[in-house]
Each structure stands twice: as structure tokens, then as C-alpha cells.
Amino acid sequence: MKSKIASNREVKRGYFRMEFEFSGDAEPGQFVMLKVAEHNDPLLRRPMSIAGIENGVMSVIFKAVGRGTALPAEKRSGDYIDVIGPFGSIFSPPQTGTVLLVGGGIGVAPLLFWTRRNPSRMAAAFIGGASENDILCSDGFSEVHIATENGSLGRKGLVTAPLVDHPAYRDKTGYLLACGPTGMLKAIDQLAAKDGLRGELSLEERMGCGFGVCLGCVCDTTGGRKRMCVEGPVFKTGEVLWRI
Amino acid sequence: MKSKIASNREVKRGYFRMEFEFSGDAEPGQFVMLKVAEHNDPLLRRPMSIAGIENGVMSVIFKAVGRGTALPAEKRSGDYIDVIGPFGSIFSPPQTGTVLLVGGGIGVAPLLFWTRRNPSRMAAAFIGGASENDILCSDGFSEVHIATENGSLGRKGLVTAPLVDHPAYRDKTGYLLACGPTGMLKAIDQLAAKDGLRGELSLEERMGCGFGVCLGCVCDTTGGRKRMCVEGPVFKTGEVLWRI
Amino acid sequence: MADLRVRIGALELKNPILSASGTFGYGLEFSRMMDIGKIGAFCTKGLSLKPRSGNQMPRICETPSGMINSIGLENVGIDAFETEKLPAIRQTGATVIANFFGDTEADYVQVARRLAAMEGVHALEMNVSCPNVDKGGIEFGGDPVFLEKLTAMIKKVAGVKPLIVKLSPNVADIRPFAAAVENGGGDAISAINTLKGMSIDVKTRRPKIKRVFGGLSGPAIKPVALKMVYECVKTVKIPVIGIGGIATLDDALEFLIAGATAVQVGTMNFVEPSICQRLAEELNAFCERENIIRVTDLIGTLRQD
Amino acid sequence: MADLRVRIGALELKNPILSASGTFGYGLEFSRMMDIGKIGAFCTKGLSLKPRSGNQMPRICETPSGMINSIGLENVGIDAFETEKLPAIRQTGATVIANFFGDTEADYVQVARRLAAMEGVHALEMNVSCPNVDKGGIEFGGDPVFLEKLTAMIKKVAGVKPLIVKLSPNVADIRPFAAAVENGGGDAISAINTLKGMSIDVKTRRPKIKRVFGGLSGPAIKPVALKMVYECVKTVKIPVIGIGGIATLDDALEFLIAGATAVQVGTMNFVEPSICQRLAEELNAFCERENIIRVTDLIGTLRQD
Ligand SMILES: Cc1cc2nc3c(=O)[nH]c(=O)nc-3n(C[C@H](O)[C@H](O)[C@H](O)COP(=O)(O)OP(=O)(O)OC[C@H]3O[C@@H](n4cnc5c(N)ncnc54)[C@H](O)[C@@H]3O)c2cc1C
Ligand SMILES: Cc1cc2nc3c(=O)[nH]c(=O)nc-3n(C[C@H](O)[C@H](O)[C@H](O)COP(=O)(O)OP(=O)(O)OC[C@H]3O[C@@H](n4cnc5c(N)ncnc54)[C@H](O)[C@@H]3O)c2cc1C
């Protein structure tokens, strides 16, 4: 589906927030597949978490890292981008209690969407990144704790440090919603197991199609082999059998 | 060489005139090779006749017909385009006498360049195309005769009709410089032979490299097999052994 | 409306645009995004006697104008296919070509016999690019003598349902393999399966595919596919179904002009899920515009004057 | 500055970035656009005993991330190469690998003997993807037994100059061919030459290449090339030079990590004439950044844990 781009701004060095027209709805945790070239190279679409959808305008946040994100980064308002979706499973925390949102780098995108959809929920956000430049959209959360690896913003170190200090973590009432690099997710999964918290993790994997037919994105879980794009990207803590 | 685009305007429906920074000089008849994709598809550069170069700004005129011209058509001022060249042989009419410039469609580009470089030469231009929309830059010539196949501008029919009526053609003193579709060039070559005129033709062929190494652009001439990109694209009338 | 019907053995297809095995799931995944009854047919993910969980991850990676996959023939198995997928597929009115494979000759025969008996399976497509466990891992499709024998065995159990044999491009010369299928009684040939390829992640210095080698598909392979399909067409009289890198109507037309009776679209289903339906519509528009009354009048019209 | 030197037989190359035959002319065409003395070596257009005018037009066409060529081995012949090209090439300080071929065995021997005697030719690269006129057009490189014999014959006349044998990818299994070169005494293998492909102009319904089939090259074929190079590396002890679709430093690194001693850049010379020089510079910067003191420490470091 060709979608008209409303805006595409470089929000931090190398990070872009793109807004485009989108008819239909989506739920927090889901993603869309963006076509990133006019011709055949790069060939495959790239999955992008939905960072929000309001009044027929969807937003995504992406980092220009490689071949597939170079072209989207050059798009301007008025240009078109080909988008299909939404695809994938959704965040579904219990109706009550504090939600602990943990985002690494561009992993904040689905958390931002969830927060917008649930403005009155008690929630605390923990945003981590390599440096100040990698902390995105932290102003989108009411309670926010920041950690950077080089200490250039917030606490120095990993995002798990402020997380485990939070009262709702310490008293085990908090429910985790986490999205970010695989290493971070695995660490959180192990912490949650050790400390007896529950929650959900949004995983990343190379995707060929995004809608369940190429079988290129499987991951092993306690419930058997699952497709990250259909049964995921959101899995419960304790469900994923970590490959690495 | 990445060149900054000064402007890119759709001068007629589907026809673009692009101007970009270019250091170095070039001669009328020569061409440059434009890179038309960021990645590998379309892979090969496309040859474009130089339509002018002044104060470090080069211009080309192109028709958006296929895969290779779609991307250049989308470029805007401030964007970059990768250009190498100039390549190829040049127009070299004798110092005196009337020059008869014959251009079909985007074939006017090198004729325009020649005219700008030789403003005081006695010259008449004959511009042809399918319809009014395909007549480009006719205001760049002081004496100009237009023919369109559907009669929507100028004389109805082929450009060769006004050409053979011109006094300098009839008295055989005119020297031909022609650029356009192969069919037109072949017709002019045959006319020139029949009527005893001399001149030069700028040919088109698929090009792999543009600078003589792929051997993908050869054509047979009275002087043997020649590379269109090095010994051409400009050949003398009577020199080309027409393939089709 | 041009007449787009083509025949593969006893089966008449609405039009010659099919979707390729392994790129269209069991069809149902697509019914939300297109009308799968509007295309000539779809080929199921390759089916085996027992369900398979396939290879370790990572299984896919992107390459210039292409991709490599090493899914390892993960599938639900013929039992689940029959009970869980087929009833829903029948509802859609789609024409179904069941792609299948085995580890042994006996496997192949058993799977083919079962599929041939299933209502709603309209034709069989035999994938012979799999290692033969009985013969120490040599591919079933790697030896023309053996391929002819296997084809004949399967033809016997396929009954009235057309048997399509899908050829591997990883051979020096595809023509003897095409001839083997014809001689073995196969109703049609489909070609090509993926080319063997490899890719390395230079950051980790590891193969991008866990199993090191995988199958290359997508627009990158189209010229190789077209050449092999043309060679098959020149070798046999049975229909040839062209596969490999089809992304546009022009690509499909290239195969038809070269003599393919139909085409299959593979990898591009991932990029544009409704591509097969679009190409079928565009093919109709093309035929109308060019005054081609029957699409069969287009097939094999390559000019070489 | 990292130590980028690699050895091919008795020849030491400044660095492992070479340019491939048929894509670099006789080197001189490039000296206006880059310093051809800065790259490891360049391979000349394939040379034959007599000059050749090559195939009819059209000879090239573009494909997704690739191109097809059917130049037909047009070249100036060894005499003109020696008298008209070589003196000027020697001035540039470039390392020259003379690519050559013949129609018959006797041709091959004669051309190799002449090239081996030329000052300024540093190594020979034998192209065996050409039809053998004596054997009814079967490719010289199509039969391992014959390839071993041919290699041994040429090695005898090549003297001290390294003999590189360039393999065709249009085989079912490249390993026996690699072994044949090693057994025949070849100093190195280069792989791959182009894949056979075809393309049709749907407007005219004619093949886009006059000779119908041509050779596919460019980024599209990189995964196939890498897989075959890796197989060669695993089969022989002599150096393997990786060729096929190299467009970026990462591409070159993939081949080196897979075990190639050097690489050749082909088609991309057309798109970026100074690419080989750039890649050589980038390779140096990469090694410095990664603390790789000798590029040979990078070669064959594929991890599979
Ligand atoms: C469900 C899901 C949601 C995603 N949401 C977002 C998002 O909101 N914003 C965003 O910027 N990206 C997101 N991604 C990742 C995104 O799809 C791209 O993979 C990533 O942007 C790199 O694309 P590229 O083509 O530029 O990089 P490539 O050129 O493909 O690769 C460049 C480098 O990045 C590495 N890489 C590629 N893909 C991934 C990946 N998926 N995970 C880790 N490393 C990778 C490659 O190995 C390579 O080293 C998401 C992925 C998934 C599966
Ligand atoms: C010396 C030289 C100078 C040129 N100068 C100009 C110029 O000033 N302006 C301009 O617009 N074009 C010029 N061309 C042609 C140009 O290089 C492209 O080939 C053309 O614009 C089509 O590009 P494409 O990639 O969009 O089309 P493609 O997608 O490659 O092809 C689209 C259609 O056009 C046909 N086609 C492709 N290339 C050619 C060709 N060279 N001649 C005839 N038909 C072709 C194809 O067969 C196909 O049917 C020149 C060519 C040469 C050799």
C-alpha cells in the first residue's frame, strides 16, 4: 500500500521519526513492513514497530543503520512509502498494577504506542542506550528513568540498573513490557525469572515476509517452535528458549 | 563523482532538465554516465548527452522512460547524483558554412550545447518529435524548423521534410549534425549519401561502461569495428554500417 | 477478457500465474490479503509424511536483488495438511498444487499416494532437490536415470492428478533431467528451484545462514532461470512451468515468450503479497491491448530473426 | 599501514584486490581514472593467438543487480598486445595477469608460451570456459580429466610465471574441477566466471543478447560465487582467487574470510572505475582498525561455532 508521508524528521543523529497516512487500526506491540527500495535491491521489506497511530497517521521510529534504512531516511514529506500490516502479536498486560516499560534504543517505539493508548495506567519507563544520542522520545512518558552506557545522560550503565531499583520491581507487583536488543531482552528475561516478575518481551529477528509464510523468523519457545512475526514479536517472559 | 544538483525541472511531460555541479570541461557531442540507483538495481550507469556546461554547472535533458530514469526524475535540487565523464567523440564541423542541426526528441541536447558554444555560427535547427510534447528546447536555437508526427506543432511529418527543403541542404553547402533515434539517423545518413551532403551523426546504443572497456557498444563502420563510447558516439555520415 | 486458460496435463488452470512452493504457506495466510481463487493455482509448502521442524536459525538472509533460505523443509506434514488446512483451503475455491518430498523412495511414494487421494488437491509437484537418505545424501534430482525411475514410480500412484516434477538448477546441463521427467511419464516440468549460495556476516565472521549454504532466489536469478526454462522447452513436449525471480508482468511474459506454459512467483510474494493476483490482472490487460485472444498464442513466440 | 601482501605461486602481490578480465580492458583505459599501480594486479581482456572481432550486437543487457554479456572474447590478439599495449602498461608499474584462451589445445599452448616470454606479464590466467573446437564445442573446462591434462600442458610452457586457472560455475559440482587444477600443477584457481543466463525484450519478443545466451555477472551472482569459492578452498591447498559480484569492501571481506587469497572485481569496474583502488585503501583502513597486522591473518577465518 503506497502511503503518503506526512513528515520524516531526524529526531536524533541517525534516528528518524516518520509519519505517514495509514487507514485501519493497529495495537501496541504490532509492526508494519516497509518497502525500502523502488527496485529490487534491497529486496525485502523491513519490519518496524508501530510507535503510534492517530487520526489515520501512523508513526515509526527508525535508526539509519544499513542498506534497508538508507532510503527511508531520505524520504521527505509528500513522498510515498509502501507499507503493509499491521502484523504480529500485541502487548497484553493485566488490567491492573504498575507496568514497567523497558526500552533499549529504538525499542522505545512500541512502548510509546502502548503509553499513548493507556494514558491513565500506572507505568514507569526505563530507557537505555549507548549514549545521550541513543535515548529517544523519553518525553513521551510521565515517569521515566534513563541510563546510558557512557553516562552522558541519566544513570551510567545498563537500563536494568534503575529497573531493579524501582519499588514496583522490588515488590514484584510490576509487569514488564520490554523491547530492545536481544541481549537486553535476555537479561530482563533472566532477571524476571530470578526475581519472580512476569511480563512480555518484544523480540527482533530478520524477517523475510512478516506474515508467517517464509518461516525465516522462527524461534523456539516452551510452547514449541513459533514464528516471530505471527505468534510474536511479543512473547511472555519465560517463554523464549534463548538461542544466544 | 557525487555532484550536487542545482535544479531538476520537468520541462515537458515526462522530460526533465537536470543541472548539477561539474568541475572540468566538456565538448559538444560528448556524454556523461549517470549512476541511477543507490544500491545495485538498476546496476549500470546510463549515458546522457551533455546539453550544456557553464560556470561549473552541467545540464542534461532526459526522458523518464524506464528503470534507469525513474530515480533521476525524482531527484531535487540539493540532492546529489553520481556523474562520471565526459566521454566520447565530439562534433567537429568545418570552420565555415551553414550547419544543419537535426534533432529528434531528446536528441536536441548535444545540438543545444553545440549552439551555445558556437553562437555566431550560421546554423539552422530542425527539431522533430511525435507530438508537441516531444519538442524540447526549441527556443535555444535562432533559426528553428519544427516537425511533429501528429502535426500538433510545426509541420506534420518527419523532421527530414523541412530539412531537405532548406536552401543550405538543397545547395549541398550545409553540414549536418544530427542526434536522435536510430531510425532517424539512418534516414539522414541515406539522404546525405543520396544528396551529396556531409555531416556527423551522434548514435545511441546500450552502454555497459561508457569508457571503452566492456566492448558492449561496438558498431561496424567503414573503418572497422568501433566502440560507440570512445570512437563514437559521433560518427561521420557514410561511416556507419547500419545493423537494422 | 482474454482467454488466459492453460493446461497442465488433465488440469485446466484459470490463468498461467501461479505461486511457488514455500513462498505461499498453505494459501490461507494470503486469503486475508488477496483472492487466492483468482490465480491459476498455488503450490503448498513442501509436504512430507511426518511434520518437520526444519533447520536451525538463522535461516534467511538478503543478497543483492535476492535472498538465501535454508528453511529445511519445515512443514506440518500430510496428516495435519489434510485435516487442518485442506478443509479451509477448499472453501476458497483455489486450485491447489501439493508440493511434496521425501527422504527415501518409499517416502515419496507414500506421500504422493496420500496426496493423490485428497479432495481439493488438484495436482502434485514433486521436489527432487532433497538429499536421498538411502543413497548417502545424493540429491534425488541429481541423476537423470534415477529421476526417470522416480518419476515413473510416482506417476503410477498419482492417478489422474497431473504430476509436475520440479528441477534443480544446480546441474551442468538441465536438458537430460527434463528429458528424464518426460520419459518417466511426468505431466509437466517446473523449473527452477533455488541456486546454491552462501553469505557471510563480516562483523561476526560467521555464515549468515546457520547451515552455511542455502538456496538463492529472487530477481537476481531470473536470467539463469529463463535460460534453463528455455532449454527445457526445447528439450521436451510436455508443459514447462517457469520459476525464478519473477517480479513484474514483463518478467512473466519473458518466460511465456520463451515457451513456458505457466509461471510461478516465489520470493516476490514476500515483498508484495498480492502480486500473483495483480500479475494475472495485468496479463489480461496486456493480452487485450495486444489483441492476443488466447494466452496460448503468446507462449513460445520468441523471435530470432 | 597493514601488510596487505599475498602470494600467488612465485608472485607477490601488493594487496589482494585485483580487477577481473574483460572488465578492465588492457588497464590503460583506467590509468586516466585511477592509479593502476596501486592495486594487487589487473587481468587483461582474454587474449588469443589472433585478434578477434567478437559476437554480433547486441552483446550486453542489464538484469536485476547484474548484467549479461556475450562479447565473444573480442581482443586485439597477442601480437598487438605485446607491441601496442604492453610497453605502455609497463610504464604504469602495474602488475599484469594475462588472461588467455584458445580454440584448440595447440592454441592454448602457443598463446601461453608467448605470454610467458613477455616482459611485463607477471602471471597467466587461463580461461577454460570456451568451446573446444577439436571436441565439437564442449567447453575446455567442462571435464575434470581433460582440465587436468590441459593445466599440466600449460604449466610446462608457463615457466616461472604462476598459472592461474579460471573455473566456470556452470557445473553441478566445482570441487572435482578445483582438484583437477591442483593435480595438473596449476599455481592457483580463480573462480567464478559468469553464470549462463538469458533475457528477452518483451516488446520485440527477441532475446536481448543476439546469441540468446550470455554470461551473468555482477552483485546478483555473489552468493553463488562465494559458495563455490568456499568449496574450492576446502578442496585444494593452492590459493583460490574469489570473483563474482564484489561491489563493496564487505563483499571482498566475505571472500577473504571464506578463504580466498585474493579477489577480483569485475562488473563493478564499469559502475565505479576506481573501485579497485578504493577497496584496496578501505581494506588497509579496515585492517588497521581491527588490528589485523597481516591480511593473511584474515584469510580463511570463517567461524562456525
Ligand atoms: C518486529 C520488529 C520490529 C522492529 N522495529 C524497528 C523499529 O521500530 N525501528 C528500527 O530502527 N528497527 C526496527 N527493527 C529492525 C529493522 O527491521 C531493521 O532490521 C534494521 O533497521 C536494520 O535495517 P537495515 O536494512 O538498515 O540494515 P541491514 O543493512 O539489513 O543490516 C545492517 C546491520 O544491522 C544488522 N541487522 C539487520 N537487521 C537486524 C535486526 N532485525 N536486528 C538486529 N540487527 C540487525 C545486520 O546484521 C547488519 O549488521 C525491527 C525488527 C523487527 C523484527
Ligand atoms: C551516447 C548516448 C547519449 C544519450 N543521451 C541521452 C539523453 O541526453 N537523454 C536521454 O533521455 N537519454 C539519452 N540516452 C539514452 C539513455 O542512456 C537511456 O538508455 C534511456 O534514457 C533509457 O533509460 P532507462 O533506464 O530509463 O530505460 P530502460 O529501463 O533501460 O529501458 C526502457 C526502454 O527503453 C529502451 N532503451 C533503453 N536504452 C535505450 C537506448 N539507449 N536507446 C533506445 N532505447 C533504449 C529499452 O529497450 C526499453 O524498452 C543516451 C544514450 C547514449 C548511448
Ligand SMILES: Cc1cc2nc3c(=O)[nH]c(=O)nc-3n(C[C@H](O)[C@H](O)[C@H](O)COP(=O)(O)O)c2cc1C
Ligand atoms: C523461503 C523459501 C522456501 C521455499 N520452500 C520450497 C519448498 O518447500 N519446496 C519447493 O519445491 N521449493 C521451495 N522454494 C523454492 C521456490 O518455490 C522457487 O522455486 C524459488 O524460490 C525460485 O523462485 P523465486 O525466485 O520466484 O523465489 C522455496 C523458496 C523460498 C524463498
Ligand SMILES: Cc1cc2nc3c(=O)[nH]c(=O)nc-3n(C[C@H](O)[C@H](O)[C@H](O)COP(=O)(O)O)c2cc1C
Ligand atoms: C563484459 C565482460 C567481459 C568479460 N570477459 C572475460 C574474458 O575475456 N575472460 C575471462 O576470463 N572472463 C571474462 N569475464 C568474466 C569476469 O572476469 C568475471 O569472472 C565475472 O564477470 C564475474 O565477476 P563480476 O561479477 O565481478 O563481474 C567478463 C565479464 C564481463 C562482464
Ligand code: FES
Ligand atoms: S518473517 Fe516470514 S514467517 Fe515470519
Ligand code: FES
Ligand atoms: S560502453 Fe563499454 S565499451 Fe562502450
